[in-house]
Amino acid sequence: MEPRPYRTPSVLLASDSFKGSASSRRIEDLLEEGVRRVVPDCSVTKYPIADGGEGTVDAVINACGGERRTAVVHGPLGDDVTAEYGLLPDGAAIIEMAQASGITLIEQTLDNAIDASTYGVGQVILDAIDAGARRIYIGLGGSATSDGGTGMAKAFGVRFLDAAGDPVPCGLRGLRAIAAIDTSGIDPRIGRTEFVALTDVSNPLVGPSGAVHIYGPQKGLTADRTAKADAWMRHYADVVEATTGVNVAELPGAGAAGGLGAGLVAFCGARIRSGIETVLDLIGLEDVMDSVDLVITGEGRMDAQSANGKAPVGVAQRAKRHGKPVVAVVGGRADDLGAVYRMGVDLVVPAIPGPASLDECIARTAVNVPIAGETAMRAFLLGRDALSSPAP
Structure with missing residues (x-):
């Protein structure tokens, strides 16, 4: 059995802001930078989102x-x-x-x-x-x-x-x-x-x-x-x-x-x-779900409360209606994210490559977020390649 032919993937970026660090729009620009390090000709659609707060x-x-x-x-x-x-x-x-x-x-x-x-x-x-x-x-x-x-x-x-x-x-x-x-x-x-x-x-x-x-x-x-x-x-x-x-x-x-x-x-x-939910309805996020291969969302910190009406989980639930994989890039995360995974997020990628203070993390946003975006993209391709490889 021959492997499936390669097709340039399409990615939807729909992240909340990283409060105190960068707006939704800025975070998505940085994520795109990381995604294109892996697939330069990737199709990228960006929807800045918010849950009623800033942005x-x-x-x-x-x-x-x-x-x-x-x-x-x-x-x-x-x-x-x-x-x-x-x-x-x-x-x-x-x-x-x-x-x-x-x-x-x-x-x-x-x-x-x-x-x-x-x-x-x-x-x-x-x-x-x-x-x-x-x-x-x-x-x-x-x-x-x-x-x-x-x-x-x-x-x-x-x-x-x-x-x-x-x-x-x-x-x-x-x-x-x-x-x-x-x-x-x-x-x-x-x-x-x-x-x-x-x-x-x-x-x-x-x-x-x-x-x-x-x-x-x-x-x-x-x-x-x-x-x-x-x-x-x-x-x-x-x-x-x-x-x-x-x-x-x-x-x-x-x-x-x-x-x-x-x-x-x-x-x-x-x-x-x-x-x-209201913001996602207003911006028509689901209208593009069928045309993308991967959804990358995010927020400044992800914890158990993120499962209760926070932006990334709202995005993940919409994506799952269309069978799309979801990666969340976050500034920081709690030890236990079981509730978030149960709500539709498939992978959480912290944008913190090593030990650092909050001020250091904020100062390195423009460096760390593209790295996390690159990691998200490589994880998606790894999973896709595994699925498309012929059985032994």
């Missing part, structure tokens, strides 16, 4: 076209920031909440964690509505805030009042004083707009797995304050339910972005959806 706007606009827009809005502590979002050809808008209220915009201190507001997110949403958007996708990753979406709602005209009828302070600290919520002044266009909240987490608003306990510490909230802050959030959820009839306390995903998921559901009627 979501870029991924969707890159694939779908549309217009990039900017709005000068309030940052987490009220200073002006410039937030970018996208208007898609079908009239929808794609927004990353972190552009206006992201964790990289302020220091992670206790005061900042308590005071940070999503008011700027509401301003971006209003800017998109002014531009004609009637469906708005909002990525909930990378927040600096834990205000339950109250800042956003204030931008829409909702009033949060204390027992004396006065407005409560911004941020998490204001939640404890809320006695009434007045929605009579909300911009009527909010009710005529479809909202889809994109997240890769399923945390409820309150409790041990809620917004404050799980994500508060990374925003600057100290351990001795989390129980009290969670009680403020629970009080807020109770007042929201009494006012709107919407129970957001235990709703999966309501705790995303410090409770912005809850605010979007309560005041905008939003649907909470998987960020990566």
